[in-house]
Amino acid sequence: MRFLTAKRRGRAARPALLVMALLLMGALYAAVAPAARVSADTGSSQQVAEGKALFRVTCSSCHGMNGEGTEQGPSLVGVGAAAVDFQVSTGRMPMANPGAQAPRKHNTYTPSEIAALAAFVATLGPGPAIPLPEQYSGEGLSAEELAKGGELFRTNCSACHNFEGAGGALPNGKYAPSLNGVSGKHIWEALRTGPQQMPVFSSGVLVDDDVRAIVGYLETLHAQPSSGLTFGALGPVAEGLFAWIIGIGGLCLLAVWIAAKGARAR
Ligand code: HEC
Ligand code: HEC
Known part of the structure; x- marks a missing residue:
């Protein structure tokens, strides 16, 4: 009898232990993940x-071989580290x-590989560097800045x-993608590098503060609970955590x- 109750308690304890282990792993993941995302933009010679x-x-x-371009792809001289970071981390390149x-599409490169590719392309000619958070956050x-962001978006982007x-x-079968869930960093990079059919919006047209206003506006727009259950407001780390646990x-x-x-049954 004593043997039986001990066994039963063991059975109940097992899922609880698992949940605790998962929570611990989730917490560890949350603690480690942001550090991995920091990209070195300094371009040491080894990285290059x-x-x-x-x-x-x-x-x-x-x-x-030297980014000069071929019949299959354009020259990358002067596109800048930002273009590489955008194209590779959004999975567009390699095509x-x-x-x-x-x-x-899904990107298969690690942050340090992307940083290395970007550092190499940056040596080919001057172009936009990978931005810092204060440039795109x-x-x-x-409320006024957000309203200005909305205005800028409607005049420059909504077409x-x-x-x-x-x-x-x-x-011609091309399309402008949805901006729902696109990070501020990728928005800044898309504006400064003008991927494919999109025009370049240089800092002469939209200063960094304008870009931040647009990013903020898009975040409030897409945070509105119109599309069901989203973890948007909690950010990507929380999303990963939820995916882990649930x-x-x-x-x-x-x-x-x-x-x-x-x-x-046995
Ligand atoms: C199968 C061919 C192909 C491969 C492989 C490829 N690219 Fe591209 N890449 C293209 C084409 C074509 C474009 C132009 C796309 C367009 O503008 O329509 C392009 C555009 C780009 C741009 C944007 C240039 C600009 O003017 O902003 C960057 C940056 C880039 N590629 C980087 C890379 C990197 C880095 C790799 C390797 C990880 C890579 N590409 C592999 C074909 C390729
Ligand atoms: C002339 C049409 C046009 C205008 C105007 C335009 N875009 Fe784009 N945009 C595009 C196209 C086309 C792409 C897809 C490029 C690609 O896939 O490489 C794109 C891509 C993007 C992306 C990348 C999204 C992703 O999935 O990674 C962002 C961010 C973006 N645009 C933001 C903006 C913002 C903000 C403005 C206004 C300041 C703007 N665009 C104005 C056509 C446009």
């Missing part, structure tokens, strides 16, 4: 050498197959990206339940 080697393997077939438009803006930033079709935690609990059921 690494970037050059990687570039020659994965990018040169279209962009040439899989030359089509109407390189789509946003939409946080802590006043292609739609009034709510939901995106829209363009001629996704993997759920699976583990299911496994424990199945095992318990199986044991009982």
